Amino acid sequence: MSKLLVTIDGNEFEVEVLGPPGPDGFVRVTVNGEPLRVAVSSMAAPEAIAWAIVDTRPQELIVDHDLRWIQSSRGRHGIHVRDLEAAVARPASGDGRIKAPIPGLIRRLMVEQGQLVEAGQPVLVLEAMKMENEIVAPRAGTVASINVKLGQSVKLQEQLVEIA
Amino acid sequence: MFKRVLVANRGEIAVRIVRACRDLGIKAVAVYEPGDMGALHVRLADEAHPLPAPNSYRDPDEMLEVAKRLGVDAVHPGYGQVSEHVGFARACEEAGIVVVGPGSTVLEQTLDKVEAIRRVAAAGIPTTSPSTRAFAPDESEAILAEAEALGYPLLVKACSGGRGRGTQLVREPDQLLDTVRRSSAAAKAVYGNDHVYLEASVLPSRYVEVTILGDNQGNLVHLGDRDGSIQRNTRKIVEEAPMPSLTEAQRETIWATALQVARLFELRGVTTVEFVIDGEGRHAFTEVKPRVQVEHMATEMLTRIDIVREQLRLAAGEPLGLTQEQVRMRGVAILCRINAEDPWHGYMPSPGHITGFRLPGGPNVRVDTYAYAGAEVPVRYDSLLAKLVVWGATREEALLRVHRALQEFHISGVTTNLGLLRKLVSDDEFVLGHYTTEFSRRHLMDAPPPDDNLRDLAAVAAMAYLSRAQAGRPTTPPAFTSGWHHDSRRLPQ
Numbered sequence: 001m002s003k004l005l006v007t008i009d010g011n012e013f014e015v016e017v018l019g020p021p022g023p024d025g026f027v028r029v030t031v032n033g034e035p036l037r038v039a040v041s042s043m044a045a046p047e048a049i050a051w052a053i054v055d056t057r058p059q060e061l062i063v064d065h066d067l068r069w070i071q072s073s074r075g076r077h078g079i080h081v082r083d084l085e086a087a088v089a090r091p092a093s094g095d096g097r098i099k100a101p102i103p104g105l106i107r108r109l110m111v112e113q114g115q116l117v118e119a120g121q122p123v124l125v126l127e128a129m130k131m132e133n134e135i136v137a138p139r140a141g142t143v144a145s146i147n148v149k150l151g152q153s154v155k156l157q158e159q160l161v162e163i164a
Numbered sequence: 165m166f167k168r169v170l171v172a173n174r175g176e177i178a179v180r181i182v183r184a185c186r187d188l189g190i191k192a193v194a195v196y197e198p199g200d201m202g203a204l205h206v207r208l209a210d211e212a213h214p215l216p217a218p219n220s221y222r223d224p225d226e227m228l229e230v231a232k233r234l235g236v237d238a239v240h241p242g243y244g245q246v247s248e249h250v251g252f253a254r255a256c257e258e259a260g261i262v263v264v265g266p267g268s269t270v271l272e273q274t275l276d277k278v279e280a281i282r283r284v285a286a287a288g289i290p291t292t293s294p295s296t297r298a299f300a301p302d303e304s305e306a307i308l309a310e311a312e313a314l315g316y317p318l319l320v321k322a323c324s325g326g327r328g329r330g331t332q333l334v335r336e337p338d339q340l341l342d343t344v345r346r347s348s349a350a351a352k353a354v355y356g357n358d359h360v361y362l363e364a365s366v367l368p369s370r371y372v373e374v375t376i377l378g379d380n381q382g383n384l385v386h387l388g389d390r391d392g393s394i395q396r397n398t399r400k401i402v403e404e405a406p407m408p409s410l411t412e413a414q415r416e417t418i419w420a421t422a423l424q425v426a427r428l429f430e431l432r433g434v435t436t437v438e439f440v441i442d443g444e445g446r447h448a449f450t451e452v453k454p455r456v457q458v459e460h461m462a463t464e465m466l467t468r469i470d471i472v473r474e475q476l477r478l479a480a481g482e483p484l485g486l487t488q489e490q491v492r493m494r495g496v497a498i499l500c501r502i503n504a505e506d507p508w509h510g511y512m513p514s515p516g517h518i519t520g521f522r523l524p525g526g527p528n529v530r531v532d533t534y535a536y537a538g539a540e541v542p543v544r545y546d547s548l549l550a551k552l553v554v555w556g557a558t559r560e561e562a563l564l565r566v567h568r569a570l571q572e573f574h575i576s577g578v579t580t581n582l583g584l585l586r587k588l589v590s591d592d593e594f595v596l597g598h599y600t601t602e603f604s605r606r607h608l609m610d611a612p613p614p615d616d617n618l619r620d621l622a623a624v625a626a627m628a629y630l631s632r633a634q635a636g637r638p639t640t641p642p643a644f645t646s647g648w649h650h651d652s653r654r655l656p657q
Contacts, residue, residue, distance in 0.1 A: 004629055006622040009612040013622035017630060029626065031619050038623045046628040050520070050576070054620040060574060061621075063628045069508075070625055073571040075583055075613030076508060077621060081629040102513055103543050107349070129504075129513035129547045130353040132346055136510070 007080040008070070014084075026053075096141055096163035100154045104128030109150055111161070115143045123161050126154070137163055165480050166190050166237040169264065171205060172227050173242035176534045176551060177456070178205030181240045184472035186210075193236055197221055200542065204534040218544065221245050222356055224252035231261050238262040238479060244354045244546070247455045248275060248324050264479040265433065266454035273429050274452045277323055278361050280429075284449045287428055289421055291449040292440055295362040298323050301348035304341055307362070311340055314364045320344050322351030323359040332398050333365060333601075350398075354546070366448070368600035369393070370441040372407050373453075374422035375463045377474055378432045379484040386419045387463045387471075388493040392438075394588070395604040397511040401581065402588060403499045405462040408559060408597030411445075418447050425449060434460070434475040458501070458551070461532060465497035465555040495555055496562040500570065500585045502533075502550040504541045507584040507609050515543040519577035524569035528555040531573075541578050549580060563595060584609060 002017045018028040026037035036055055042048035046063040053059075062071040069076050108125040111117055117137045126133045144164035148154055168191040171181045178194065182205050185192035194209030197220050206212045213230060220226045222245045231239050239261055241247035247265050254268035266274070274280050278294045285291045295310040311318060317335040320343050332343045344360055352358040371392040378384045391407035392400050406415070422437040429452060436453040460471045469491070478484070504514045521537040533550030535541070541549060554569050556562030570586045587608045593599050 002626075002630060004626045006625045006629075008618045008621055008625065011618055013619060015622055015626035017626055027627065029623050031623050034619070036620075036623050038627055040624060040627050040631075043627070043631040043634065046632050049624065049628055049631070050574075052620075052624045052627070054617075054623055057617065057620060059620070060571075061624060062576065063624070067625070067628060067632065070621055070628070071583060072613070072616050072621065073586060074616050075587055077612050077616065077618070079621075079625050081625055083629070083633075101509075102515060127349075127353075128543055129515060129545065130350070131505075131511075131513055131547065132349055133512050134510060 003084040005082045005084055007082075008077050096139055096144070097159055098123065098135060098138065098161045098163065100126065100156055100158045100160055101135070102126065102128045102133070103156050104133070104154060106148050106150055106152045106154060106160075107132055109146065109148075111143050111146070113143050113146055117141060117143060117163060124148075126160075135160065139163060165482070166262070166476065168193055168211075168234070168236045169476070170195065170227075170231050170234060170236040170239045171209065171242075172221070172231070172239050173245050173247075174200060174203060174205060174221055174534075175545060176532050176548065177242035177244075177458070178203075179208060179534050180472055180532055181205075181242055182208050184470065184476060185240075187470070188473060188476055190476065193234060195220075195227075195230055199544070202540075204536065204539070222354075224249045224255070228252060228255050228259070231256065232259055236261060238264050238476075240264040240476070241455075243455050243458060248355055248357075250275060262479050264476055265456065266435070267432070270429060270431060270435075270454045274454050275323065277321070277451055280452055281449065284425055284428065287424070289424060289449050290447065292366070293364040298359045298361045299344075301344055301358055301360065307344055308337070308340065310362055311337065314362055317365045317367060319363040319365050320347045320360055321363055322347050322355070322357070323361060324351050324355035324357035363450070366440050366442045368443055368602045370407065370600050371438065371450075372410070372418060372441055372447065373436050373438045373457075374419055375434065375436045375457070375460065375471070376422060376426045376431060377434060377469075377471075377478065377484060377486070378426060379478050380432060380481055381483060382427075382430070383484045384423055384426050384431075385484065385486055385488045385491050386422055387467045387469060387491060389415060389418060390459065390462055390466075392459065393599060393601050393603065394594070395601070396507070396581075396584065396588075397505075399501075399503075400459070401501045401503070401585065402594075403459045403462050404562075405466040405497045405499075406493065408496075410441075414441075414445060414447070421447065421449070425452065429454075433478045434471055458548070459499050461530065461551055461553045462497045462499040465499075465528075465530065465553050466493050466495065467491055468494075495557045496559045497553055497555045498562050498566045498589070499551060499553040500566065500589070501548055501581075502552060502573070502575070502585070503547040503581050504549045504578045505547050505581055506579040507581045511581075513543075513547045514579040515541045515547075516578045517541075518575060520574060521576075522572070522574040524552065524572035526565075526569075528565060529569045530554075535575070549575070549578075559597065563589065587613065 004015045006013045016030045021027045025039045040052045041050045047065045049063045104126045107127045111123045119140045121137045122134045141163040144162045170193045182192040191210040193211045194206045224246045246252045250271045281291045321331045348358040375387045390405040394402045425437045438451045439447040506512045554565040
């Protein structure tokens with residue numbers, strides 16, 4: 001039995017999950033008090049959910065590992081899930097470290113150490129898969145360190161810049 | 165006909181060429197760079213030979229050396245890589261190896277796009293207005309001066325390659341040099357040529373292209389027209405054939421002009437002539453692509469002519485054997501390029517391991533791809549993963565089918581632009597068929613999809629949350645976790 005607050009594209013839904021699945025494979029839930037039955041392809045992990053049937057409505061889905069979005073065949077929705085019964089809410093991530101989202105080559109550096117940057121401001125250009133990819137600041141702040149040089153090859157998840 | 169053909173490329177186009185060779189009873193000889201050994205084009209070929217170093221696919225000297233050593237009759241370079249390298253084509257010809265693609269004389273005339281436009285204009289054909297010459301990316305002052313003369317907005321175009329790469333619209337002078345640098349870098353990465361030129365822009369405009377087949381006797385037929393107006397992140401992603409909203413009279417004129425251009429350059433094999441159409445419906449010649457194009461499948465669906473097969477046949481010196489009246493253009497074909505990229509995050513490429521891959525099926529649906537479940541999307545190559553093309557007797561039928569096929573297409577493990585394509589093909593402007601190049605400015609990804617049942621998704625999101633909580637919390641009663649995730653969703657009784 002769990003009570004969760006699910007926000008999808010700004011719309012709130014209170015979802016109550018009423019225990020494990022029944023012999024028909026469906027879990028009973030209520031959404032804003034309305035009873036529904038839900039079957040999902042796998043409960044191994046969020047990203048293992050490839051399809052779901054809600055009542056009689058089947059659909060194929062992709063769910064983000066970190067539960068930031070859910071994608072139907074029509075598009076992607078931003079989600080947020082909060083456990084209404086958990087005592088402490090998880091703190092929001094304040095990580096200002098920019099890591100390489102893809103291995104590649106540093107083509108350009110657009111900021112200097114100590115510079116003030118705004119959220120979304122381009123900080124460098126990473127060339128990978130024959131494309132130049134602009135890497136932007138995840139939040140506003142000061143460039144605390146630049147960990148790469150122009151022309152340097154970087155590995156996946158290698159730290160590039162830190163914003164403090 | 166050839167006995168053995170070297171497939172001098174990789175990815176989906178190499179797979180396409182291997183298939184065409186085998187359909188003709190020709191032995192397909194594949195090559196692979198280090199790390200690309202298990203790629204599909206290698207697995208499906210009759211012979212596989214290693215290339216010594218990374219970047220060999222686009223190294224003309226290396227490719228020539230391999231072709232000579234293996235003693236192949238012909239080389240098919242596809243598009244990109246060495247396909248537009250004059251020196252490579254000439255050296256092959258001198259070595260007695262046929263190039264299935266543009267020969268050195270055609271390349272010499274068409275590769276300088278500014279000169280090609282001038283020549284077409286001299287023949288009395290309307291053309292776009294290019295800069296006076298091509299530029300190296302560091303000729304900042306000359307580029308700025310030319311731009312001032314042409315006026316803004318204008319287009320920056322790469323001398324090699326097409327609008328799939330390296331063509332960008334510049335609206336303000338202060339964006340110019342940065343755009344030149346990016347276009348140049350993109351073209352250099354694919355074609356090894358960093359020169360660019362400028363072209364006065366036509367806004368709103370539509371891009372139409374006409375594919376032409378020609379034999380060594382100078383016989384030519386056209387295979388109808390194709391629309392290539394829609395770009396995303398400066399790359400074409402959706403194309404359709406024929407172009408919607410053209411009158412029959414406009415079409416006939418464009419076809420005739422394309423043939424006229426083909427005669428002017430004595431084009432052979434498979435080539436495509438491209439035009440820009442302005443708001444008043446006037447067309448202007450812009451480029452010749454003397455090689456097979458990424459989007460050739462759309463024309464194949466429209467005409468039911470196997471273009472790569474024809475290309476091999478024509479290169480072997482066989483006659484066209486087809487009159488213009490015998491080219492039947494029926495229905496509507498829509499083509500989508502599926503890229504391994506993240507349209508939600510600035511089109512960042514998404515290499516990695518493909519964990520799930522399910523193709524759409526059913527009548528009049530075709531996919532060309534090098535990917536499969538378990539395949540790697542290498543970080544070193546282009547992000548084009550697959551091309552989907554559907555056909556319908558009418559445009560309505562084709563629209564419903566492309567929608568359906570995109571919904572069926574499932575790829576997991578890497579992020580793809582499938583979500584963007586689904587939105588695009590259901591966008592009102594696209595559905596009406598009145599779109600122009602300005603369509604590329606529409607912000608399709610910003611708004612969440614409107615027609616989903618959010619209540620259902622909330623229920624699924626709750627289940628996803630619990631699945632994670634469950635995985636991270638072993639104290640959950642075993643009855644809740646065991647036996648509930650793989651073959652059966654039932655709990656142990």
